[in-house]
Amino acid sequence: MIERLWNRTSIQIKLMIAFFIPIAIILVMNVYMYMNVNTMIARIDEVYDNNVRLNNLAENLTFLHNSMKEYLENKGTNALNAYYKADQDYRNCVADIGESYSGTMAVMQKNILNQSDRYLQVIDETVQAKRGRNVEKYRSGFEEAQIMYADLQNCIYFLNNEQFKINTDNYYILLSSLRYMEIISIVILIIIGLVNIVALFMLTSSMTKPLTELSKAADRVAGGDFNVTIVNPEGEDEIGRVSRAFAGMVDSMQRYIAEIRESMLRESRMKESELKMQTRMREAELRTLQAQINPHFLFNTLNAGAQLAMMEDADRTTEFIQNMADFFRYNIKSMDKDVSLSEELELVDKYIYILNVRFDGEIHYHKEIDESLNDIRVPGMILQPIVENAVNYGIRDIDREGHIYLKTYRAGDLAFISISDNGVGMPSDKIDKILSGEGVSADPGKNDSNGIGLGNVIERIRLFTGRDNVMDIISEGEDKGTEFIIKVPMHV
Amino acid sequence: MNESGVIRKPNKRYARRALRIIAFSIFLMVIVAIGSAVVYNSLQDRMPGIIEDEALEYEAHYAYIVTGEDEDFWKGVYTAACDEASKNNIYIENLGDSLGVNYEDTDLLRVAVNSAVDGIIYGGVTNSEAEELINRAVSEGIGVVLLQNDIESSGRQSFVGVNNYELGLMYASQIADIMAGEEEPNRKKVDILVDRNVSEGATNVIIMAIEDFINEHYPEFPVPDMEVRGVDTEDTFSVEEDIRNIFLDEENLPDIMLCLNSVYTRCAYQAIVDQNKVGEVQVVGYFAGSSILEAVNKQIIYSTISVDTWEMGRYGVQALNEYRQTGYTNSYMPVSTQVIGYREAGKLLARGEGTT
Numbered sequence: 001m002i003e004r005l006w007n008r009t010s011i012q013i014k015l016m017i018a019f020f021i022p023i024a025i026i027l028v029m030n031v032y033m034y035m036n037v038n039t040m041i042a043r044i045d046e047v048y049d050n051n052v053r054l055n056n057l058a059e060n061l062t063f064l065h066n067s068m069k070e071y072l073e074n075k076g077t078n079a080l081n082a083y084y085k086a087d088q089d090y091r092n093c094v095a096d097i098g099e100s101y102s103g104t105m106a107v108m109q110k111n112i113l114n115q116s117d118r119y120l121q122v123i124d125e126t127v128q129a130k131r132g133r134n135v136e137k138y139r140s141g142f143e144e145a146q147i148m149y150a151d152l153q154n155c156i157y158f159l160n161n162e163q164f165k166i167n168t169d170n171y172y173i174l175l176s177s178l179r180y181m182e183i184i185s186i187v188i189l190i191i192i193g194l195v196n197i198v199a200l201f202m203l204t205s206s207m208t209k210p211l212t213e214l215s216k217a218a219d220r221v222a223g224g225d226f227n228v229t230i231v232n233p234e235g236e237d238e239i240g241r242v243s244r245a246f247a248g249m250v251d252s253m254q255r256y257i258a259e260i261r262e263s264m265l266r267e268s269r270m271k272e273s274e275l276k277m278q279t280r281m282r283e284a285e286l287r288t289l290q291a292q293i294n295p296h297f298l299f300n301t302l303n304a305g306a307q308l309a310m311m312e313d314a315d316r317t318t319e320f321i322q323n324m325a326d327f328f329r330y331n332i333k334s335m336d337k338d339v340s341l342s343e344e345l346e347l348v349d350k351y352i353y354i355l356n357v358r359f360d361g362e363i364h365y366h367k368e369i370d371e372s373l374n375d376i377r378v379p380g381m382i383l384q385p386i387v388e389n390a391v392n393y394g395i396r397d398i399d400r401e402g403h404i405y406l407k408t409y410r411a412g413d414l415a416f417i418s419i420s421d422n423g424v425g426m427p428s429d430k431i432d433k434i435l436s437g438e439g440v441s442a443d444p445g446k447n448d449s450n451g452i453g454l455g456n457v458i459e460r461i462r463l464f465t466g467r468d469n470v471m472d473i474i475s476e477g478e479d480k481g482t483e484f485i486i487k488v489p490m491h492v
Numbered sequence: 493m494n495e496s497g498v499i500r501k502p503n504k505r506y507a508r509r510a511l512r513i514i515a516f517s518i519f520l521m522v523i524v525a526i527g528s529a530v531v532y533n534s535l536q537d538r539m540p541g542i543i544e545d546e547a548l549e550y551e552a553h554y555a556y557i558v559t560g561e562d563e564d565f566w567k568g569v570y571t572a573a574c575d576e577a578s579k580n581n582i583y584i585e586n587l588g589d590s591l592g593v594n595y596e597d598t599d600l601l602r603v604a605v606n607s608a609v610d611g612i613i614y615g616g617v618t619n620s621e622a623e624e625l626i627n628r629a630v631s632e633g634i635g636v637v638l639l640q641n642d643i644e645s646s647g648r649q650s651f652v653g654v655n656n657y658e659l660g661l662m663y664a665s666q667i668a669d670i671m672a673g674e675e676e677p678n679r680k681k682v683d684i685l686v687d688r689n690v691s692e693g694a695t696n697v698i699i700m701a702i703e704d705f706i707n708e709h710y711p712e713f714p715v716p717d718m719e720v721r722g723v724d725t726e727d728t729f730s731v732e733e734d735i736r737n738i739f740l741d742e743e744n745l746p747d748i749m750l751c752l753n754s755v756y757t758r759c760a761y762q763a764i765v766d767q768n769k770v771g772e773v774q775v776v777g778y779f780a781g782s783s784i785l786e787a788v789n790k791q792i793i794y795s796t797i798s799v800d801t802w803e804m805g806r807y808g809v810q811a812l813n814e815y816r817q818t819g820y821t822n823s824y825m826p827v828s829t830q831v832i833g834y835r836e837a838g839k840l841l842a843r844g845e846g847t848t
Binding site: 002003006017021022025028029032033036104106107108110111112114115117118119147148151154155158180181184185188191192195196199202203206226227228229230247250251 | 498499500508511513514516517518520524525527528531532549550553583585590591595599602603606607608609
């Protein structure tokens with residue numbers, strides 16, 4: 001409970017407590033010492049109180065005696081009044097002494113009081129005798145009073161002296177006690193001071209420790225090390241809030257860094273694929289160059305051929321040359337960009353046309369198209385190489401009629417493009433080789449390929465879609481034909 | 493890399509430490525406060541003077557007034573009186589000691605009467621002034637007991653001491669002893685040293701007792717030629733001077749010297765030693781203080797008459813108590829006396845007595 005309260009307390013309050021407690025301790029101790037010393041000084045004052053009273057008594061006695069004597073000498077009214085006043089004063093003093101003593105001192109005191117009584121009686125009688133003009137009596141009374149006065153003074157002096165001796169002893173005891181008190185006070189203050197310093201140090205360090213650790217953590221974070229320990233993240237005071245904020249900040253920073261790193265990774269991957277694509281394109285361009293074909297020259301030549309055929313009314317030749325020109329133009333233009341599926345399908349149609357012209361209609365081409373897929377984007381020049389492959393390796397060397405089937409359909413998020421033949425089929429090891437992309441680079445010197453191998457095609461589709469599984473090749477055995485199924489996402 | 497690198501560590505440890513520090517500080521303050529209070533109290537306990545005399549309330553208060561001389565003797569009496577008084581919670585005030593001034597016996601008596609004490613034990617001068625004051629005390633209801641020297645004519649309640657006649661007989665026995673020790677005893681010259689203030693009557697009683705004793709027991713011995721020598725006690729050193737003068741006067745040197753108090757005895761002893769008169773003048777002393785006993789033991793002094801100071805003190809207090817309680821008391825209470833020769837002196841010294 002208290003711990004929670006302490007955690008919730010603000011630093012200002014904590015610091016105030018830290019400073020207030022030592023100050024309060026020292027203050028209380030000082031007040032206590034001061035009171036003790038004061039009490040002691042009061043007692044020292046008291047010590048000589050008795051002496052003061054006795055001195056007072058002696059003085060009053062002298063005054064009384066003198067005023068009596070004065071009255072006896074001149075019998076004035078003033079003198080009489082002075083005498084009565086002195087008499088009253090002395091009686092008051094006697095009453096003041098009262099029960100001040102005990103033991104042997106009390107006996108002496110009793111002597112003084114009794115003598116005082118008698119003395120007062122004697123001087124009263126003497127004064128009365130004087131007033132009554134009884135000369136004989138007041139003379140003898142005065143003589144007696146004179147003697148008693150001396151006795152009384154002696155007794156008071158003696159008691160005073162005895163009291164003074166005792167009081168002096170007491171005074172020294174008190175004085176030494178006072179000195180002890182002083183020493184003890186100083187020692188206590190030093191002890192408390194030291195303990196206070198230690199306590200204050202510990203208290204403040206307990207408050208600043210989280211702060212120190214926080215600053216260390218900040219240093220480490222600044223140095224790039226996010227594995228830091230933060231103390232007091234649940235505290236309610238300012239440090240707790242700062243700690244929490246700092247922890248949150250470090251967390252956010254880490255998250256952002258992770259995200260940036262990932263996007264950078266993705267970007268670099270994309271760059272890599274772009275680079276590969278360019279490599280492939282360069283490869284294709286190289287092939288073209290190897291074929292020593294100047295595309296413009298070829299197109300112009302073919303156009304010239306088509307015009308010539310048109311002029312000679314050779315419609316079929318015109319169409320043929322036109323198709324061929326379109327084929328090559330597409331071939332050149334579409335290598336490094338994506339195209340719609342319908343464009344690809346068109347190219348396949350042109351290609352089959354050219355082949356059927358070449359091979360005299362031996363290739364039976366069937367297509368079953370899902371029109372809704374016509375607009376999906378695919379890399380250029382992916383279907384023609386597969387059809388070429390199906391013609392060259394599938395159905396060229398068979399005795400029966402060769403059929404090529406092209407079918408597009410959709411399943412879920414994927415668009416499927418299936419190209420199959422009824423040719424010689426493909427052994428599974430070769431399928432694996434093709435799919436893993438090894439050893440199937442096209443050999444442009446061989447046959448009459450346009451130079452783009454299956455490996456190239458698969459690689460480009462992979463790069464385009466970002467997926468690995470982009471093609472299945474199915475062959476159920478020798479002479480059972482081969483089916484290539486391209487799988488591309490509907491939206492890339 | 494760790495998904496979250498920030499380890500959140502609760503600061504319970506610090507919170508707890510801070511609380512502990514506060515608790516410790518408060519605890520310390522309390523401890524120090526209690527500790528200093530204890531120390532302060534113990535300091536106070538060490539001040540017995542401040543805490544006044546134990547509040548002794550005395551039942552009665554007697555004044556003890558004796559002549560300033562003969563201190564050993566009167567100290568013995570005072571000790572005994574105090575001892576007896578303490579049994580009844582009575583305070584005996586040695587008035588001569590209390591009043592620092594050199595007061596006469598009669599002055600002290602006057603102070604005692606004016607102080608309205610409950611009783612007076614008086615062993616001072618026996619002149620008419622003293623008698624008057626004693627009478628005044630008695631008239632005011634204060635019991636007065638006289639020690640050593642009596643004033644029979646006064647109204648005193650009691651006298652504690654040795655009857656002068658008996659004292660004379662004891663001295664006489666010693667004179668006879670001395671004479672018996674000689675083959676042909678001749679008429680002895682005997683000096684009796686007394687206080688000048690002592691009445692003639694008292695000395696006459698002593699002389700009479702001596703004569704009676706010799707005539708009765710030793711009729712064959714010539715009656716000594718006795719002379720009373722008053723010793724001046726007024727001035728401080730006059731006793732010593734007076735006694736020395738006796739020894740200096742070679743022609744009138746006595747054969748036997750009777751000292752009627754311990755001061756005379758000590759002075760005579762010193763004078764004999766100083767004047768080398770050992771054996772020439774036989775001294776019969778008074779009181780058995782240690783120095784006198786030693787003198788007797790060395791046979792410098794022939795013998796001494798020991799009066800029981802303990803009995804004297806006790807009887808004095810007892811007489812006053814009795815008077816206070818009943819209004820009556822014995823008018824004469826004799827105390828034991830003893831003659832101490834050199835044999836007895838040796839024994840007493842061996843026993844460690846004679847210190848009073």
